[in-house]
Amino acid sequence: MVGFILMILCFLFSTAGVVHTEGGMVEGKNIRLGWSRHMDVFRGIPFADIPGRFEKPKNTQDGTAMKYKPRCLQLNLIMTDTRGSEDCLYLNIWVPHQGAVASNLPVMVWIYGGGFLVGGSMGANFLDNYLYSGEEIADRGNVIVVTLGYRVGTLGFLSTGDSDLPGNYGLWDQQAAIAWVHRNIRSFGGDPGNITLFGESAGGASVSFQTLTPHNKGMIRRAISQSGVALCPWGVIKNPRKMAEEVALKVNCPTDSRMAACLKLTDPVQLTLAGTLSLNSSPDNPLVNNLVLSAVVDGDFLPDHPSNLFHNAADVDYIAGVNDMDGHLFTAIDIPSINSMLVDTDVDDLKRLLAAYTSDKGIKGMEEAFSVYSADWSTTPDQETVKKTAVDIGTDYIFLVPTQAALYLHAEHATTGRTYSYVFSEPNRMGGLVTPYPSWIGADHADDLQYVFGKPFSSPLGYWPRHRDVDPNQGGSKVPATWPLFTSGDQYLEIHHDMDRSYVHQKMRMRFVQFWTSWEEVNL
Template sequence: MAMLGILVAATVLLEAVSATSLGVVTTEGGQVEGKNIRLGYQRHMDVFKGIPFAGVPGRFEKPKRHPGWDGILKATEYKDRCLQLTITLNDVYGTEDCLYLNIWVPHIKSVASNLPVMVWIYGGGFLAGGSMGANFLDNYLYSGQEIADRGNVIVVTLGYRVGSLGFLSTGDSSLPGNYGLWDQQAAIAWVHRNIASFGGDPNNVTLFGESAGGASVSFQTLTPHNKGLFKRAISQSGVALCPWAVNKNPRRFAEEVALKVNCPTDHNMATCLKMTDPKALTLAGTLHMSGSPDAPLVNNLVLSPVIDGDFLPDEPSNLFHNAADIDYMAGVNDMDGHIFTGFDVPSVNSALVDTPVTGRTYSYLFSEPNRLGGLLAPFPSWLGADHADDLQYVFGKPFSTPLGYWPRHRDVSGYMIAYWTNFAKTGDPNRGDLSVPTSWPLFTSNRHEFIEINSKTDGSFVREKLRLRFVNFWTSVLPNLPIMYSE
């Protein structure tokens, strides 16, 4: 026993001495140092929080490169979110100095080298959100630790401007909009230029995001400004072709905001808005929460990207040639619309378009039932996977907070992390370091196959032509119905 104790102590001491860490990392702006944590035997991780990828952005301007810093930047704390509305929509919080990113680097036996990179873009209706996500007892939703550790990939999360400061546009060159998309693009470019210093492969970068973040990922594949910066993309519950993803009449809402902050609506409007208090601007860009079947809540997402002739030189449907070399994965939750429908048609909680195929494409339907279904209003017992239900599984919460989940939840989380990280490594969700419950077929022009993902997923959950009747109605039946005019 004494000899065994000595061997154990020696093993622990040896690992402590040879603990794998990047130490101080040199970036284009200067040196940074994160925090090294031990996850298990010969498994460590460096976590960097709050690295600036651009300078403090000018009001309604594209981001500029950070001027750099002297000494070693201690990157151990998340930075504040970009200025945005509170959940009650009657106040604001955050700061304009918000263009920072966070990095999780796994080390298994040796220091990370040439690892695949996954860059997360958060959702929030282009109005809210942060690189760290929601927080409960210091457990942040968008912590990349579980994905990075289990998938052996580097995970990056980034901040970008939202609300009025990120997407307000006059529809012309005086205030063109899309500043939040330019922030994302600046972060993607920073990753491409600097990630090798963190042990990442700049030629194997995958973007992934959900809701407005999923649409943002789609926009980043379509813009001509990202050529060669990333290789793959995953859009969860949102793409550029969604009806809420592009604001076709930005001038009208800009004038509404201008009137709220006492600015003129003539040719001096943009000049006045640029000099207005940023908190007042943010508060003025609120979401109209009153929904109805005639004016659905989803149509109130008026602070969204615009066709500006620069980042988006044309309609998204005309830009797919820019995404021809991008491997793409996209899917939805089976009841994604419930979060919006609950506002528009409250009684729904009572008892009772084909897109062009670019490169290699995979399609999915996430259907793990909502954990609150039937337990808490307004979550009816029949509720499937609501909007954003997939996030907790992609980010491994059933593993990091096991007491809040059942074993089946860890199963579905394991499936998603495996599919997502395999895809990031190889462009094929079936091939990589992690095993999957069943083979996921390519989506092709003549076979629209998809996989349904839940805790029971096996070969019987590979399906074809997702919601064919609904697609047929929206793309063929509805457009051909006679139009009724009324005075």
């Protein structure tokens, strides 16, 4: 009888209780979601000790799991001050219990974006509604969700290009968290053999890097890169020492052999402030070219250029895709007239932007690129056509073409790993309603995040009913489309609220993909 009562109590109030990890015991908060549906939320579990300045993460410290921890030390959004802490290597876990205590569940590990400059494991917060809350994914997908913190900006990615300051510290943080999850997630009811990484923008590129490094061999089963892969032109910095010397000069350090030692002793706030991103962009100096704190080929985490490391992802299932107007956020900063109904966008601005993207080819390269992008124009194109073309140029160069290149390389080297491609086209909800979004805007950069984390369900008053159908899964969804393998004729799925079988397409923007990838010098 006692056993029967305990079984009933477990059914009515499922919880993992106190969980034993390698760093000690952690206790989460149990929340009830409905009849026989409960969830344990573990906040702020340490996966490594406070990191040494410009060092790999190490050890695991003891700690509780009752509150979210500060994000890693970083610039504020207007880059005038800093926020966060150097004590930031923590992760959060959502464990669903549907009728019984979780057991052998799939695990999804989220890596946030932010240009490798900003971001946190919980994302933006409005009235305690965190963007990266894993509750909806965990509950609706019956999976364990993990979000992690990693160093960004100067402290996470500054490199001298040699062994003095090899760089990639933020990527090492991510890798330490993945390894911790692999070692400990069974105690939370997860399956260490079924870990999926997912991330967006710099987080999507990070996911790509984590599948390519030899240090994660056997720990990752699946991976999803949203709007960012290792081959993006901002993914790997070719000349990291240039930025290191600029930072050194700003903090009064020498730029000779003493530079690394001096930087390690410099106040972390001053180091962070010295790593600002220049927003003084134009068609001649596009914003993407100013993303100068990123991954480096260090001979360790990345033993070679990412394009030569896809054999390490041969047994990883891989989904990668972009938003159909991913480049709008960036291109509208380079060419502000794109967002203006009153100011025309000069065709010369498009040519200047293309000249910056094809600088290694000179004027001939720009002219060739412009002929490709204007091939379908009428003799006198209207302003919407010109503005959309500018966004297409940014989308292709910054995100879409590198993503397609990564998919082809993954498919080429895959053994058991499967390859999938998508484009997200749900229009921006602000399009035509508020400045700076024009009425024709599609899915801008980061527009997919709200749907991935189930905000139409958790915050229904902010969405139309159709937004709850932006879901490519079959499961309980109304969506009838089946997601095809990329290897079946370069097929991809277009994700939209009214998608059906006609939303399976082939050869995404192939003319433009072939144009950019035909140049050996393009950073792909």
